[in-house]
Amino acid sequence: MEVEDLKIEPGRANAKPGDRAADFAENTPPGEQIKPTRRSFLRGSVIAAGAAATGVAGASRSSAEALPVPESSMAMGDPIPEKGYGMPIEFEEHVKRHRTDVLVNKQNFSDWSMTPLQHQTGIITPNGLFFERHHNGVARIDPEQHRLVIHGLVEQPLVFTMSDLMRYPSVSRFHFLECSGNGLTDWTKAASTTVQQSHGLLSCAQWTGVPLSWLLAEAGVKPEAKWVMFEGADGSGHLRSIPIEKVMDDALLAYGQNGEMLRAEQGYPIRAIFPGWEGNTNVKWLRRIKLVDQPDQIRGETARYSDPMPGGKWRQFSMVMECKSVITSPSGGMSLKGPGLYEIQGFAWSGNGKVTNVDITLDGGRTWQEAQLEDPVLDKCLTRFRYRWNWEGGPAKIASRAVDSTGYVQPTVEDLARVREITGFVQHHNGIFPWAVSQTGEVTNAIA
Amino acid sequence: MEVEDLKIEPGRANAKPGDRAADFAENTPPGEQIKPTRRSFLRGSVIAAGAAATGVAGASRSSAEALPVPESSMAMGDPIPEKGYGMPIEFEEHVKRHRTDVLVNKQNFSDWSMTPLQHQTGIITPNGLFFERHHNGVARIDPEQHRLVIHGLVEQPLVFTMSDLMRYPSVSRFHFLECSGNGLTDWTKAASTTVQQSHGLLSCAQWTGVPLSWLLAEAGVKPEAKWVMFEGADGSGHLRSIPIEKVMDDALLAYGQNGEMLRAEQGYPIRAIFPGWEGNTNVKWLRRIKLVDQPDQIRGETARYSDPMPGGKWRQFSMVMECKSVITSPSGGMSLKGPGLYEIQGFAWSGNGKVTNVDITLDGGRTWQEAQLEDPVLDKCLTRFRYRWNWEGGPAKIASRAVDSTGYVQPTVEDLARVREITGFVQHHNGIFPWAVSQTGEVTNAIA
Numbered sequence: 069m070e071v072e073d074l075k076i077e078p079g080r081a082n083a084k085p086g087d088r089a090a091d092f093a094e095n096t097p098p099g100e101q102i103k104p105t106r107r108s109f110l111r112g113s114v115i116a117a118g119a120a121a122t123g124v125a126g127a128s129r130s131s132a133e134a135l136p137v138p139e140s141s142m143a144m145g146d147p148i149p150e151k152g153y154g155m156p157i158e159f160e161e162h163v164k165r166h167r168t169d170v171l172v173n174k175q176n177f178s179d180w181s182m183t184p185l186q187h188q189t190g191i192i193t194p195n196g197l198f199f200e201r202h203h204n205g206v207a208r209i210d211p212e213q214h215r216l217v218i219h220g221l222v223e224q225p226l227v228f229t230m231s232d233l234m235r236y237p238s239v240s241r242f243h244f245l246e247c248s249g250n251g252l253t254d255w256t257k258a259a260s261t262t263v264q265q266s267h268g269l270l271s272c273a274q275w276t277g278v279p280l281s282w283l284l285a286e287a288g289v290k291p292e293a294k295w296v297m298f299e300g301a302d303g304s305g306h307l308r309s310i311p312i313e314k315v316m317d318d319a320l321l322a323y324g325q326n327g328e329m330l331r332a333e334q335g336y337p338i339r340a341i342f343p344g345w346e347g348n349t350n351v352k353w354l355r356r357i358k359l360v361d362q363p364d365q366i367r368g369e370t371a372r373y374s375d376p377m378p379g380g381k382w383r384q385f386s387m388v389m390e391c392k393s394v395i396t397s398p399s400g401g402m403s404l405k406g407p408g409l410y411e412i413q414g415f416a417w418s419g420n421g422k423v424t425n426v427d428i429t430l431d432g433g434r435t436w437q438e439a440q441l442e443d444p445v446l447d448k449c450l451t452r453f454r455y456r457w458n459w460e461g462g463p464a465k466i467a468s469r470a471v472d473s474t475g476y477v478q479p480t481v482e483d484l485a486r487v488r489e490i491t492g493f494v495q496h497h498n499g500i501f502p503w504a505v506s507q508t509g510e511v512t513n514a515i516a
Numbered sequence: 517m518e519v520e521d522l523k524i525e526p527g528r529a530n531a532k533p534g535d536r537a538a539d540f541a542e543n544t545p546p547g548e549q550i551k552p553t554r555r556s557f558l559r560g561s562v563i564a565a566g567a568a569a570t571g572v573a574g575a576s577r578s579s580a581e582a583l584p585v586p587e588s589s590m591a592m593g594d595p596i597p598e599k600g601y602g603m604p605i606e607f608e609e610h611v612k613r614h615r616t617d618v619l620v621n622k623q624n625f626s627d628w629s630m631t632p633l634q635h636q637t638g639i640i641t642p643n644g645l646f647f648e649r650h651h652n653g654v655a656r657i658d659p660e661q662h663r664l665v666i667h668g669l670v671e672q673p674l675v676f677t678m679s680d681l682m683r684y685p686s687v688s689r690f691h692f693l694e695c696s697g698n699g700l701t702d703w704t705k706a707a708s709t710t711v712q713q714s715h716g717l718l719s720c721a722q723w724t725g726v727p728l729s730w731l732l733a734e735a736g737v738k739p740e741a742k743w744v745m746f747e748g749a750d751g752s753g754h755l756r757s758i759p760i761e762k763v764m765d766d767a768l769l770a771y772g773q774n775g776e777m778l779r780a781e782q783g784y785p786i787r788a789i790f791p792g793w794e795g796n797t798n799v800k801w802l803r804r805i806k807l808v809d810q811p812d813q814i815r816g817e818t819a820r821y822s823d824p825m826p827g828g829k830w831r832q833f834s835m836v837m838e839c840k841s842v843i844t845s846p847s848g849g850m851s852l853k854g855p856g857l858y859e860i861q862g863f864a865w866s867g868n869g870k871v872t873n874v875d876i877t878l879d880g881g882r883t884w885q886e887a888q889l890e891d892p893v894l895d896k897c898l899t900r901f902r903y904r905w906n907w908e909g910g911p912a913k914i915a916s917r918a919v920d921s922t923g924y925v926q927p928t929v930e931d932l933a934r935v936r937e938i939t940g941f942v943q944h945h946n947g948i949f950p951w952a953v954s955q956t957g958e959v960t961n962a963i964a
Contacts, residue, residue: 138663141750141753144652146656147627152613156601156643156779160777163776167596176596177592187777189688189773197602205594205595206596208594215583215586227583236859237859238861240637240638301588302593305589324638327638328608328635329611329635331605355586413686444892446892454685
């Protein structure tokens with residue numbers, strides 16, 4: 069093939085190479101057929117030399133020296149900006165967090181924005197794209213003025229400045245964070261178009277802070293303290309009660325996220341992190357920790373984050389985010405251009421431990437194949453899975469199913485519906501989530 | 517102590533709680549003495565309950581309910597911005613990457629900026645603070661126009677679009693990146709004030725891309741190919757030759773960094789990653805990969821990145837960044853306010869494998885104690901170490917010494933000077949780096 073033949077077909081309007089949807093549409097140079105190849109990912113095989121003949125993934129043979137020298141090679145680049153804090157390049161402006169269009173929100177204060185999971189590489193969500201959920205907007209707090217109180221059923225109430233807290237020894241840990249409402253629009257009908265809309269209230273970071281058990285040891289916990297109330301300094305006074313066992317186990321008071329101080333929208337200057345527990349328990353802009361003998365029974369605990377059950381009952385305090393996974397590529401809104409090798413990728417996670425297995429179905433759940441988990445596989449952290457798929461061009465229904473270190477297997481929505489009452493926008497949707505691939509390669513939400 | 521006593525002393529001008537230098541200065545409320553406590557970090561102990569009586573880390577006893585409700589609790593917060601990509605809060609504007617003031621640079625194109633390691637939490641450097649080194653400014657490349665060529669001693673030259681490359685299966689791996697010139701101002705005299713100036717050409721990220729060995733298998737490597745030349749599409753035409761063994765071992769063509777596409781200043785849309793090798797080999801804005809039978813012997817290989825040796829000889833191709841570590845807290849420019857418990861923290865890394873041990877000296881190298889390494893400890897990646905130090909108030913000289921999985925022990929500058937010629941701004945400084953703590957707690961560069 070000559071170099072001048074290497075024009076890329078226009079594909080969809082506004083498609084950018086950073087956009088995986090566009091990648092799938094644009095990867096095959098015109099006139100070149102991708103022939104399926106069969107390799108076992110589990111044997112660690114690579115793209116074999118013989119694959120060149122089939123043009124796997126669209127690499128083109130050329131007289132390379134004939135390629136023109138690009139303009140950038142013949143010009144001076146931009147000087148380093150004065151600001152000292154970099155931003156993404158303009159070609160990636162389409163990668164952004166935003167509210168789903170599936171739910172109509174008529175005000176800007178109890179609001180959210182969702183992470184573009186379809187664009188995420190690796191397991192770390194950049195802080196600029198980390199999902200948000202605010203109950204009364206984003207508080208902006210001067211850290212020099214901020215105080216954190218520990219009181220209630222303790223021997224000695226304590227007040228901390230941020231400087232006090234940052235003087236303590238600290239720990240850094242990778243953990244996912246997921247809103248309990250993630251997926252609530254797509255229980256029984258396909259409301260969301262993209263995985264950002266269906267699963268984007270999910271992100272992952274390395275958190276740095278002080279284990280709360282160290283501070284409680286200093287305050288002296290009275291034996292009658294069984295629950296701990298956390299209150300934010302935002303305009304909603306967001307409040308949750310947490311069992312003391314979780315607090316003493318692995319709760320962090322976090323001030324660092326992915327190598328820097330928390331962003332305002334993540335609770336700067338300090339927030340609670342309860343690894344693996346629903347997002348709203350991880351109280352942001354934390355100002356008060358009160359040890360009590362029973363939960364506070366606020367609205368968030370009696371109504372908002374409880375689950376309707378069969379027979380008119382409600383389940384309270386289902387705060388652990390159970391094992392779950394989703395395919396992020398290919399996912400809704402992408403299109404596959406022609407049969408050939410595609411790497412199915414996605415995330416798996418569990419609030420109860422590590423992910424031990426992810427299986428992939430290509431036929432709507434009739435058969436399952438094992439995906440590869442990418443190291444490091446960490447406790448209560450996103451794990452990326454990969455599976456090489458030779459799409460032969462017919463319709464397919466793809467989904468992932470995760471298993472965690474407790475042996476729990478991610479359920480189907482039907483499984484969940486047998487034990488819970490799935491009516492309306494209920495919380496805690498960890499069901500298997502299918503995508504349909506059409507005969508022509510269009511990928512759509514296949515929840516039904 | 518009454519709540520109204522909790523005023524923080526002004527400390528240094530412009531000091532912010534996010535600034536660890538300030539933290540060390542501000543952590544003790546006036547009138548409260550921090551009494552040293554002795555605990556073994558290696559036994560996994562926590563701040564003991566008894567510590568409350570000593571006011572460890574400055575927590576203050578108070579009648580917590582008397583604290584006023586903060587303004588932020590009584591106001592609506594800010595709505596989510598339209599932009600969809602977040603930035604740090606204004607209180608953290610002092611945390612930025614910038615050129616060292618130690619070296620005078622009279623133009624803006626062969627330039628660099630250094631990571632504020634003293635502010636970094638965890639092991640991931642945020643992309644906005646990742647160090648930069650450009651030989652002719654920052655190229656801004658339209659990914660739709662970009663082409664990558666593999667040619668030279670191959671059976672079949674190949675040209676890739678970005679869409680081609682992103683169609684391949686990929687991998688994500690955590691690796692540090694360090695400029696070979698990191699530390700060159702501070703071999704034998706204390707030129708740098710802060711660890712950002714002395715060690716800030718060091719950062720760490722999770723990189724996502726395609727193992728180059730997969731693409732070379734597709735091109736078909738001829739047996740006479742022994743080296744591989746990499747050329748950037750920037751105005752410097754930055755070029756390096758790499759032995760084919762390294763290329764086939766673990767080289768990546770990376771397009772993703774910390775969960776998103778590369779930033780412009782990191783080589784968008786694609787760069788080479790040679791895990792553990794000096795920064796300048798990791799060619800950015802990559803446009804050409806040529807398989808050759810010998811290195812190109814460009815200036816960067818014969819002069820710029822070679823090491824003067826005793827007897828007038830020069831060592832070429834010392835591309836592995838050998839095992840190294842540095843204490844980032846407390847570090848130059850910080851001050852300890854009063855005797856008491858301080859957590860010494862820092863980074864250790866090795867281009868030859870994993871860090872297995874870090875030892876800390878408090879007495880200028882006479883005695884050493886083992887620091888704790890924080891999980892996960894990954895191959896050719898920053899590892900954070902922690903050591904609890906009860907500073908009793910006298911002068912101290914603190915430093916860290918790392919050991920890697922090959923058994924290599926980080927040398928002293930004196931060790932290095934015995935086998936190399938340390939004259940002027942020579943590269944590859946992996947020597948032990950000491951900080952002096954004065955009687956009054958001021959921390960300064962102790963290289964001499």
